[in-house]
Amino acid sequence: MRITMVGTGYVGLVTGTCLANTGNDVTCLDIDQGKIDKLNNGISPIYEPGLDELIQRNAAAGRLSFTTDKVKAYQSAEIVFICVGTPSDERGHADLRYVLAASADIGKAIEAGPGATGGGDGERRAKIVVVKSTVPVGTNQKVSAAISASTSKTFYMASNPEFLKEGAAINDFNKPDRVVIGVSDKGTGDRLRDLYEPFVRQGNPIFVMDIPSAEMVKYASNAMLATKISFINEIANLCESYGADIDEVRRGMCSDKRIGNQFLYPGLGYGGSCFPKDVLACISMGELSNTPARLLEAVHEVNQRQRDAFMAKIDKHFGGGAGLSGKKIGVWGIAFKPGTDDVREAPSITLMEYLLERGAAVVAYDPVAEQTCREVMADKISYAKDAVGALAGVDALVVCTDWDEFKYPDFEAAKAAMKSAVIFDGRNLYRPEQMREMGFIYHSVGRRPVVGEAVEQGG
Template sequence: VAAEIEARTEKPFRMASNPEFLKEGAAINDFNKPDRVVLGVEDEGTGRRLHELYEPFVRQGNPIYVMDIASAEMVKYAANAMLATKISFINEIAGLCEAYGADIDEVRLGMCSDRRIGNQFLFPGLGYGGSCFPKDVLACISMGEDTQRQTHLLRAVHDVNQRQRDAFFRKIDEHFGAEASGQTERGLDGRRIAVWGLAFKPGTDDVREAPSLTIIERLLDRGATVTAFDPVAREASARMLDRPIEYAENMMDCLDGADALVICTDWDEFRHPDLDAVRQRMRQPVIFDGRNLYRSTTMTEYGFTYYSVGREAVAPQVGIRGLAG
């Protein structure tokens, strides 16, 4: 960059790197109230000027770190790679919980009570998406390859994240495959699947690397039809997907005649639906919850076959609420 600038001007200049740590959906608040500011500079004078520029934003006492440019840039990569690692870690533990009959919610509660571990970014689900974590993890892997310093841990983080989508889709595939055994129906072929949530996380319309798109593509590959609802990501999804799906105007209309509901994004409006109405709208009361929004006992009570992440699947029980008549 410096060489390119020098080729375009004779005026003196100084280089600096100021990595941002802005979350999608909360960028303005994160800028106005940063938990830290990182400044990479070539000389003390540039560091002082940038420090003065940011002082009004850290009046609450949060730190401003001034360092060399290479270190400042690495802070950004390291921070995102660490958060991605936490997500892949809890998802790998969730897989072990499913294999051994443990409950990831209980495991997480006990583990995260250790103050050395904390509880941030340790929620099981469909894995990370968006533009930052995938890009920065892969960038670290590439940097390692370029310098013959293999990043085995981060390669595993990426692989676990990609496999998480496979593991979740396998639950859908196996459920309908088992149901179709010995019948004329063929697994997911011809099934109508409702999808709640398209954005990679709530609070944004960003669908880049969103797990929802991977799952929808695989449903379509199996011959299913998909009806989806997202509060804000419909247009972004339509641009990204090159295959036709239906988009519902609201979350309840999305369920009409569905053989299953797949939850891909933990929007607040999905957390407390009228479960009686949900079941009545669906052709089959089957939910695949990729964000662990509901208690398994509640889903049994309301008559759902319910799959989640890191917990045993549950089925309706005799005499449950709302099923008489």
């Protein structure tokens, strides 16, 4: 099928490339000329494991192309997937301005292009416009109206929320747990089912449902996952208050099959470009419909508090007040999670901003997110080329992202480089016992701190 992906970001680029890989003819459209130039030179503008090679292979095969030419991209497509961003606006509502701008463009292109004749063999079939962006219930109607404002020609609407995870996006799209398709007519459902059949050969389901339900599935899923994270963080905080150990509690609790062990890891709280904004969007859907989402309000609040609580631990260690002023802090991990260069809503950014406000100097290291961090933090912090390089003369290390390379670091080299052997571990990567034996002061989440005399290294 001839497909156009609108928005060549984490979702549009990955899904477009994977759809090309199953033999479709895919055009990726973006308004960002810089992104399109990079892609036309075989360079992915985002870091996603395995993506570069897949882009190059499919582009070379002539199935995948990149453009800023809206009219051409829309007119040539049988199916248009809207994959543009839906960030929070200042009130926490989903900002639909990119979705609606793309919709208006689609309407104009449809109007200027050849008309559809309704569908039989050999006839030109009406376009399907699929909203893949995460959007509040009712958005498909708004998109349809925005397109219809510019054309009276026939087109069909569908909702197809995306569930891929950054860092594992290609595998997630190629082997989805489920595909959700929202339609208001059977023919559109059948055409989209055909498109997705190659991805569910192992029997995973394709659910075809009404459009509002499909729109809601995505928010309900992300809200549930965010709730699990806030839940375990709340329990971790209780553990700290009462001298219990969240690792032991987790083990005991998660062996109950009804609970399970997925997504129940304490830490710095959720971040990234989806959970924070999607929880806020659910809360605002509740406000707008007079159906307050009280639980999700608490999920959001607990998440905010989690970062504050961790920062308070750092502050307390340095004596509060001006204690952090003039200190040098190493940070391991900037990306909001391992496997991606995405720093949107990353806890590391909040933490680093806080440290800077308190007068500390920050040296950060991330295996892939230095460039995306520079776009946000510029040169307010300095960047190290490797993990130990971020520790030269530091008064403490703060671990923000659980990249594999931080899980078994060279502790001797780390300690030798640091001025003080102090670690604040926002991901519970290390065993407190091991830290004690190695002479570190060690603070983590939901576990008893390892305190004692920090060894002054003099470095």
